[in-house]
Amino acid sequence: MTAAARTRTTGKALDLGPAAELVSKEEKHRQPLAPEFVSLEDFSPLEVAYDFGTVRRADIEAGPRSIWRYKQLLPVPSDVEQHASTDPGCTRLIRADNLAKALGVKRIWVKDDTGNPTHSFKDRVVAVALAAAREFGFxxxxxxxxxxxxxxxxxxxxxxxxxxxxxxxxxxxxxxxxxxxxxxxxxxxxxxxxxxxxxxxxxxxxxxxxxxxxxxxVRPYYSEGSKTLAFEVAEQLGWRLPEQIVVPIASGSQLTKVHKGFNELGEVGLVEPSPTKIFGAQATGCSPVATAYKEGQDVVQPVRPDTIARSLAIGAPADGPYVLDTVRQTGGSIEDVTDDEVREGIKLLARTEGIFAETAGGVTVATAKKLIEAGKIDPDAETVLLITGDGLKTLDAVQDGIGPKATVSPSVEAVDEALRQA
Amino acid sequence: MTAAARTRTTGKALDLGPAAELVSKEEKHRQPLAPEFVSLEDFSPLEVAYDFGTVRRADIEAGPRSIWRYKQLLPVPSDVEQHASTDPGCTRLIRADNLAKALGVKRIWVKDDTGNPTHSFKDRVVAVALAAAREFGFxxxxxxxxxxxxxxxxxxxxxxxxxxxxxxxxxxxxxxxxxxxxxxxxxxxxxxxxxxxxxxxxxxxxxxxxxxxxxxxVRPYYSEGSKTLAFEVAEQLGWRLPEQIVVPIASGSQLTKVHKGFNELGEVGLVEPSPTKIFGAQATGCSPVATAYKEGQDVVQPVRPDTIARSLAIGAPADGPYVLDTVRQTGGSIEDVTDDEVREGIKLLARTEGIFAETAGGVTVATAKKLIEAGKIDPDAETVLLITGDGLKTLDAVQDGIGPKATVSPSVEAVDEALRQA
The missing domain is CATH 3.40.50.1100 (Rossmann fold)
Incomplete structure (x- = not known):
């Protein structure tokens, strides 16, 4: 007996909020909500489909300071905020004028997901997965x-x-x-x-x-959690969609879900629908999606990862083809950067905005730089960068070439001399 | 020429919001606002005094999601939120029912300051210091x-x-x-x-x-930043003061400023004044204030620190005597805990509430446990614990005795067997 079946046999109706069905990504076969992740009809991944009903800005704004403010757009029980949770989300969106100046563009926003409870965006997806899993009886x-x-x-x-x-x-x-x-x-x-x-x-x-x-x-529910990045960016911009966004690619799920989140906001009328160009970022040492994009392919050839950006090092990204679709459809692009560029990206963000990102964040910043230099990101349009994890977790990746400016004796003169030479 | 004098000679009036004067802690000598930290009259520390005027809950609630929402209670320029800042604060206050149950008390709240931009409460005090320093012309x-x-x-x-x-x-x-x-x-x-x-x-x-x-x-301005912990706790509790709070002691400044913050909220009418018992937490390897408290002394004898709680390891705490006053006046207590207890405190908080604190947080949790067991913290009254920094910064302190439950071969049987024995 499956967990879903068990829940249903208890007589209690399954409550996953607005979630209505699962639908297969390839041929759009529909099936009831259950803890399943692959369609047995076409063997493509299953995704949650919704009946949203009316969703109002005021209700969201009056909600909790966490992803649960968007519960009307997530596959979670109606009383989700009543259960103990890490309550992730509502992280900072900062206007990064110093970084924008360094990159020669007009406006950059940094979505800083290092502020989550365990300092990465994974708190979002895990919280949604746990809420759905509880409802299924796990x-x-x-x-x-x-x-x-x-x-x-x-x-x-x-x-x-x-x-x-x-x-x-x-x-x-x-x-x-x-x-x-x-x-x-x-x-x-x-x-x-x-x-x-x-x-x-x-x-x-x-x-x-x-x-x-x-x-x-429970992957179909888990992955929906990434939509909350899109919801927060839009709300923090004053309920509108950004013109360009750069998203790191591991399995590719996050990028497709950010796109789905923007679309859903338009569908339910929370924002005026407007096009957002979605750009993908990979490390060259694990860049199967960037390679497929550049070669004009629709399928992604697996690679053996070799990069310091370990949180992105998925050699056979499950959502690779859907990433290619999304990026091409929105007029974005996909680029990859070397490990040295990743380190420079981490340092650039830290010195301009005081945010210490993990290697994935370095990939995002370095890729944005490369796309700006190549003229693919419009310097006159605003760009959002997703910084999805914390530098404290990947200290080893930046240890070379960072250290004290000098070692000095404990005197004013020694300090002054060292700073003159630095 | 001092920085303050320079600011004044520019013709622009000094704008530090409600801050009116500096006052010496011992004999209450008053002097103009300036970047000075010791009274030349009585050689005691200088503290900021205010003319608060009217402060309304609605104005605070409509303010930014950062400590700047409390700018009417801080020594910062009126336009402080217009300048680029790390915008710390508005961290989570979570109801910690699992921890409360483990400790045998009715209700515990955890103020989780690991959510700040660099993952400790220091972002608060530094942001206030920088804002004041800018105004002084530094x-x-x-x-x-x-x-x-x-x-x-x-x-x-x-x-x-x-x-x-x-x-x-x-x-x-x-x-x-x-x-x-x-x-x-x-x-x-x-x-x-x-x-x-x-x-x-x-x-x-x-x-x-x-x-x-x-x-x-600029220490008098810097230290006022700690009041924002008190302001947030009160606002997050629905504009009321908690009955008991446990605060770690390094210099002792934070504890006295949390008390000052609670008092100021009552003074301006943002909360109904009510007594909060303030408890101090130290590591036994650096416990000069706990020792003075237990011995009934008014002065604190310096010690040479030897503890894993390095962020609290100040052997000659500047605000020690004021901590003793505050704790005695509010009916609290001060206790200290061994390094082993600190490690256990870190693990207890992590396994009950999913928060990984640095060693100072372990000191706070372990001290709370000891004070509850000694009957000094009332188990029927609610208690707030201040968790002021992140475990990712003090990994070395907990590395002994934490690791995998088992090493297994990649088979279902091996996993099941390992979990049966764990």
Whole structure:
């Protein structure tokens, strides 16, 4: 018996708010809401379809300071904000005039998702996954991960009072293990590489009917959480859509969901529909989508990742083809940048705006720079950059070439001399 | 010529909002607002005095989502929110029912200041210091620090487009240097210990009329930033004061300013005045204020710090006597906890509420536990815990005893077996 079936046999109607059905991305087959992620009709990913009804700005503005203010646009129970959650979201959107000047453009906004509870956008998707998983009757939150997702799952489960299982490759560095293990999750080091860990997760999801693997069996709900980035950007701009946005690409899900979020805001009348060009950012060491884009392909050839931007290092991105569609349809572009450019991107954002991003943020900033220089991003139109994670988690990536300006003896003269030479 | 004199000779009146004068803490001598921190009359610290006028809840609630919503209660220019700033504050106050249950009390609230731009409460005090420093005509933001303060100064200066000078002992670990140096501050490694660095800062503040050392020459303004913790707690509770609050003690400034903040809210009529018992938390390895409290002393004997809670490791806390006054006057208490208890406090908060605090947060949680067990904190009254910094910055402190539950082969059976034994 599936978890969905169990929920239904309790007699309680399934409440996932405005979520109405699942629909397959390829051939648009429809099926009831359930913890399933692939269509058995056309084998394409399943996505949530909605009956939105009336959604008003005033109701959202009067809601909680978290993603739950947008619950009328998410696949979550109507009383979602009543349950203990990490309550992510409502992170800063800052006008980045120093960065804009450095890049020679008119206006840049930085969406700073380092302000989330575990300091990455993964808190958003995990919170939505947990809310849906609770409604489906799951009891354990789980994931395979090497970083941000593990942190977010372990923290969200702790806060909700759930058990969690986090699977990591046993070669993961001690610091990264600590960042998740501190929440007392059942963190298991798996004797294998990340592909082995992922395969194991899919097997376990099939065997344990109480386990919700956030990015496997409840993925259609999980991935909808990324729409909240789009909702917040629009609300923070005064209920309008930006002209251009740069989004980092890992699986590609975030980019497609940001686009979906902008469209839904227009559909329900929360914003005046207007075109947003969507740009994708990859690290050259794992740039299968950028390569397909540049070669004019519709399919994405898998690669073996080799980049410091590990949170983006997915060699076979599930949503790659949909990213290509979205970017082409909106008039955007996809570019990739070297690890040195990533480091420079991190430093540029830090020194201009005081925001220390993880490597994925460096990819976004460096890609924006490259797209501006190539004339693909319009310097006279405004651009939003999504900074999705925190530099404190990828310190090792920037340690070369950053350090004290000088070592001095403890005297005024020594300090003055050092600063003259710096 | 002092910076204050320079501002005044420009003909522009000094605008520090409601701030009216400086007053000495001991004998209440009054003097004009200036970048000075010690009274030449009685050699006690100077503190800001105000003419508040009318302050309305509605104006605050309609203000920005940052500490600037409280500008009518801070020594900052009237147009403070118009200048580029890290815009700290408005961090989460969460109801911590899991933690309350674990501690056997009725209700606990956690003020989670890890959500600030550089993930500690120092962003608050630095933002206020920078705003006042700009008004006084300073051009460079500076500090001696080994951690959170350095991060906050470097980031705030970057965002404001200011130069900054950060002085650290040359023995500081590479990871901690990176966290500040990434903002391209003039970070200087000083050949000496932290006392040498501090002395050098005071000398430099005397020599460089353009340099604002946040915690030296503009300290009276800087320290007022801690009041915003009190303001936010009260507003987030629905405009009322909590019954009990636990505050970590380093210099002791934060504890006294939280008290001052609560009092000012009552004075201007934003809340109904009500008593809040204020409790102080120290690490046993640096507990001069707890020792003085327990011995019934009015003065604090300096100690040589030896604790993992480095952000609290001030052996000669400047505001120690005022902390003793405040705690005794409000009916609170001061307690200290061992490094092992600090680690347990960090883990307890993480596993119950999904918040990963730095060692100072572990001190606060562990002290609360000890005070509850001793019957000093009333289990039937609500308690607020201030969590002032992020665990990602003090990973080394918790690395012992935290790790994977098991190492397993990549099979469902191996996972199940490991979880049965965990």
């Amino acid at each position: 009891k354990v939150l789980a994931c395979p991960s090497t970083g941000n997702l593990a942190n977010a799952v372990a923290a969200a489960a702790a806060r909700a009072g759930w058990d969690s299982v986090v699977l990591v490759p046993k070669t993961l560095e001690k610091a990264k293990i600590l960042m998740s293990a501190v929440y007392d999750t059942s963190l298991l080091a798996v004797d294998g590489n990340y592909d082995d860990v992922n395969r194991l997760a899919t097997e376990l999801a099939g065997e344990h009917e109480d386990w919700a693997f956030v990015n496997v069996n | 051009k460079v933001l500076a500090c001696p620090s080994t951690g959170n303060l350095a991060n906050a100064v470097a980031a705030a200066a970057a965002r404001a487009g200011w130069d900054s000078v950060v002085l650290v002992p040359k023995t500081l670990e590479k990871a901690k240097i990176l966290m500040s140096a990434v903002y391209d501050t003039s970070l200087l490694a000083v050949d000496g210990n932290y006392d040498d660095v501090n002395r050098l800062a005071t000398e430099l503040a005397g020599e460089h009329e353009d340099w604002a050392f946040v915690n030296v020459n």
